[in-house]
Amino acid sequence: MQIAAEEMRQLVKDRLFLAFIRYKSMREQKTARCGRMEKKMKENKYDEESFFVKYSQMSRSVYGLQGAGEWSAFQKMMPDFTGKKVLDLGCGYGWHCAYAADCGAETVLGTDISEKMLAEAEKRNSRPCIQYQKIAMEDIELPEQSVDVVISSLAFHYVENLEEMIQKIFRWLSPGGDFVFSIEHPVFTAEGSQDWYYDKNGKILHFPVDNYYYEGKREAIFLGEKMTKYHRTMTTILGALLKNGFEIKQITEPQPPENMMDLPGMRDEMRRPMMLLVAAVKPAR
Amino acid sequence: MQIAAEEMRQLVKDRLFLAFIRYKSMREQKTARCGRMEKKMKENKYDEESFFVKYSQMSRSVYGLQGAGEWSAFQKMMPDFTGKKVLDLGCGYGWHCAYAADCGAETVLGTDISEKMLAEAEKRNSRPCIQYQKIAMEDIELPEQSVDVVISSLAFHYVENLEEMIQKIFRWLSPGGDFVFSIEHPVFTAEGSQDWYYDKNGKILHFPVDNYYYEGKREAIFLGEKMTKYHRTMTTILGALLKNGFEIKQITEPQPPENMMDLPGMRDEMRRPMMLLVAAVKPAR
Known part of the structure; x- marks a missing residue:
């Protein structure tokens, strides 16, 4: 009987968690329709047809997590999902949501700004406990301590104010909660072109770093x-x-995995770091 | 009376701490003389006259900490030294030893492989509580939990096995003990030349990164x-x-300070990270 009551409380909490963000999203859309939306519009390249078609042909879109070079490293940094409430920021096709669900997550909320991406997510990675929601991650508002795990894969480099985002995530997480994310590496983003520097014959010379502190x-x-x-x-x-209270558990610059080394261009990825993976925790005390 | 006894115990402990490393160093030297020394000889460029003369003309050698571009950032990461037993690995001219002593450290052991550097340290940064010792940091052996603070400035990139060094430092530190160090940045060391990439007119184009994972x-x-x-x-x-038990408190890639921006080449240092500063702690529990 006591368990049933506890379960009921939990259920109400879970529904609240999902309902809250649904309400928030509807309100934003309404505000936008009324032309009173003052927030800056976020870039939504993934909904442009030409880009979306190309993205859908990437190895990570065709093969999912197994097609992503960093997954073998990222997977090792994932927390225990059993019975957890999970939030995925910038979920794209929903591969990580499905992974969390399949690892025993209780509820998973996958959010993305792109309608096209979410349609793919619904098609490919639907699970009873997963809810997909169209919203820019900067606009999400959730009750304090309402989430146990926050994950985000290669989305934070699109966010203008990352520190504000991290402050919010800290508030949303329950004590002891996990925060695991990947982001493009500062070495990869510094100069801007994100391309190798070549000699006149088109051979790679090195990778350029510039304007690092700008x-x-x-x-x-x-x-x-x-x-x-x-x-x-x-x-x-x-x-x-660190400033906002997280404890860093692991930092990884993923190397190309051995079994992908023969893919075109992959061996060159030993020459520069492209991504940064971080596992952090909100202290339990 | 009780305080006097406690002081005496402390004194014995301190002397032990200093005597231990003195003994160790003598033993190594003796072993070396007997031709039985199997350890690899460490490079000691700083004792070569031509290099030493040039080093002595660097701003950081002439002006000490105030002449080091990273000091304003590094200083903010320094722990409270009051009553602490401090170990400085690769102390060079002893500027950081003197700083720790002047901030109230009880004992400071400054170690370096270079005799010439230590002679300068004795000349410029002598204090009653500082002991300078000629020894390669890889050869230092100390009792467990015998040090409260370990500092190291721009010396770890000369060490072949850094993880082994970090394991030792963890053992030497008392619970709650601080570990603060600077090291050349991976971006700066990756390609190898440590030089900008120039166009044919000698103008800087960018900084090259290569062979990052090698x-x-x-x-x-x-x-x-x-x-x-x-x-x-x-x-x-x-x-x-992280693997060896440290908790990371702060990570800083120091930018050139505003008041040094007009020194030759300094403004270009906004374009690449050259150093990495880290503050870590051995958990108290």
Whole structure:
């Protein structure tokens, strides 16, 4: 009987958790329709057809997590999902949501700004406990301590104010809660072009780093399309975690895995760090 | 009376601490003389006259901490030294030893492989509580939990096995003890030349990163002399701390300070990270 009551309380809490963000999203949309929305519009390149088609042909879109070079390293940093309430920021096709669900998560909320991505998520990675929601991560508001795990894969370099985002995540997490994310590496974002430096015969010479301490907007070419990303130093990324109360558990710059080394261009990825994976925890005390 | 007894115990402990390393150093020297020394000889470029003369003309050698671009950031990461037993690994001219002593440290042991550097330390930064000792940091052996603070300034990139060093430091530190160090940044050490990439007119284009995941020996030119340094990824440096029990408190890639911006070449230092500063703690529990 006591367990049933506890379960009921939990159920109400879970529904509240999902309902809250649903309500928030509807309100935003209404505000937007009324033309009173003052928040800056976030870039939503993934909903442009030409970009979306190219993205859908990437190995990580076709094969899911197994097609992502960093997954073998990222997977090792994932927490125990059993019975957890999980939030995925910038969930894309929903691969990580499905992974969390399959690892025993109680509820998973996958959020993304792109309608097209979420349609794919619904199609490919639907599970009874997963709820997908169209919302820019900067606009999410959740009750304090309402989430046990926050994950985010390669989305934070699109966010203008990362520290504010990290402060919110800290508030949303329950004590002892896990925060695991990947982001483009500061070495990869600093100069801006995100391309190798070549000799006159087109041979790679090295990877250029420039303007490292000048943080902010970069116009990079990704899949042949101009894309706005934000460069930040390692100091800023890790400092935002430490300053706001997180304890860092693991930091990994993933290397190309042995079994992908023969894919075109993969061996060159031993020459520069492209991504940064971080596992942090909100202290239990 | 009780205080006097406690003081006496402390004094004995301190003397033991200093005597231990003195004994160890003598034994090593004796072993070396007998030709039975199997340990690899460590490079000791700082004792070569031509290098030493050039080093002595650097701003940090002439002006001490105030002449070091990273000091304003590094100083903010220093712990409270009051009543602490401090160990400085690769102390050079002894500026950090003197700083710790002047901030109230009880004993300071400054170690360096270079006799010339230690002679300068004795001349410029002598204090009653400071003991300077000629020994390669890899050869130091100390009792467990015998030190309260370990500092090291720009010396770890000369060490071949950094993880082993970090394991030892963890053992030497008392619970709650602080570990603060600076090291050349992985971006700065990766490619090897440690030089900008220039156009044909000698104008800086960018800083080259290459072979990032291929860790190990690099032959860099420093002050016009060939020097062996060791490149490691950020993953390896920070991972060695986290894996071995340290908690990371702060990570800083120091920017050139405003008041040095007009020194030759300093403004270009906004374009690449050259150093990494880390503050860590051995958990008290």
